[in-house]
Amino acid sequence: MMTRPRHSRLKLLLLMALFAAPLLSAWAMVTWRVGIPEGRTAHGQLAPELPALADWPLEEPMTASEHWVLAFDCRGDCAAEADRWWRLHRALGREAPRLERLRIVAAEAMPGQAALPGERLASWRSPPAWGEPGALWLLSPQGEVVLGYSPGAPLRDVMDDLQHLLKVNPERGASSN
Template sequence: MINLTYQKRQRLKLIMIILIFTAPMLVAWGMVVWRLGIPEESMANGNVNVTLPELAQWPIDDNKPLKSGTWVLVFDCAQKCSQRSDELWRLHRALGRDAERLTRLRIGGEDPALPGEIVTRWSLKPEWARPNNAWLLDPMGQTAVAFGPHLSTQKLLDDIQHALKVNPY
């Protein structure tokens, strides 16, 4: 048994308290400097490295206003429009209480709008638009994630739920 004097015990307690509070900062600093423990890839199913203009600059017939402060799921309905539109309507319902935080904007298609969906058309189709692609836009109108036409609805739902979870307002 180690016999420590009162002063040495107090110093040891002080050093331990300092270590407890500074160790997380030192570890975080090491992670930033040496990139240890930080994943190199994104965890999203869609493409997060998207550089598209804001929604306000998209060449669409903007005859119906979007609810401000909501995320927007935009999809280009070029082929199998009614099927894809139905899948995204079901996805929207699967969000539960977060459904009010998302607005669906369908570009193209001949079918009438489903509940909670806004339908518009391209006034001039941009070169970056691909048939049947979907884009998730943040409340500011910036594209957060782009989804290819063959991505499953479940993976799309996972990405939307994650975006809504990490951005609570």
Template sequence: MIVSARVKLLALMAIFALPMVVAWAMVTLQWGIPEGRTAHGNLDVELPMLGEWPIDQFHKEDASDWVIVYDCGQQCTEDADRWWRLHRALGREAHRLSRVRIGGDGDALPGEHVAHWQQQPDWTTDGRVWIGDPEGMVMLEYPSNIETALVLDDIEKLFKMNPEPEFSPLDESSRALSVEPAEETRHES
């Protein structure tokens, strides 16, 4: 059976055009597009920037870090351990997250910074957890009874959707020292 050149050309054009037609139909007709969101926390957070919270200090390890902030409640020791374990579960991505504990009397766990409310706002309760982006905006909010695995899942998704830059800018302390080339000495004979 001999297939004409025109039929081959039309088949080739259909192969490349079909995905575009299907995508256009999906967007126009809202067909096959998932409607639910995948975050486990509250995405509609209207809180002040983390740096504006009424706490005595706010500290991050690095300016490009994401932040997990939790209001340490009655079970402060358990909460601190829980979020420390979450931080460790991030593995090689753990350096991208800073932990800030608000309240509690115990010493800070490794990698944790402790702050205290200067005046406790009405939008918080004991055990509440927030995830903040590197600029300090609160992205997600969780109730005190949230499963740790769900928060870990959200953080991993955030890290995947916001990859770490390949090259971070050098700060003044890590700049290489410039070395002046040595002057050539001339020996006259």
């Protein structure tokens, strides 16, 4: 008869341990920083301090659209850079329609520029202090700068970030399977 209560207590203790184990392991991970990844997933620099696209000093103000925007500062001769970002856009495959490219050129160079397919052209009214020739920015559909890249950013890094953002931000109206 004595084994019955002892057996019930043992079951209760095991059940309590089962529910407490995840909490204890999470507390240990946070306290001793064990098992928590230190690496970043974004290759670009987070840029929440930059103004929204509508506030950029462009000749013709741009507004937010329903697409992600890949904007790059092209103040000099940057046909190779424009082609590079066009190829990245094409490499997105079926996700390509979710991205627009915005090439921002110097005001005096605007008449001689021709837009590549899927690209919009704009010119700086006055180049901003935060802008840099050759810089690249990834903007959300709301026009907010998400990531910024320095000139000459590796194509693979930008592609990884862009694919990740498109994956974790599904298209509006798309049904989830």
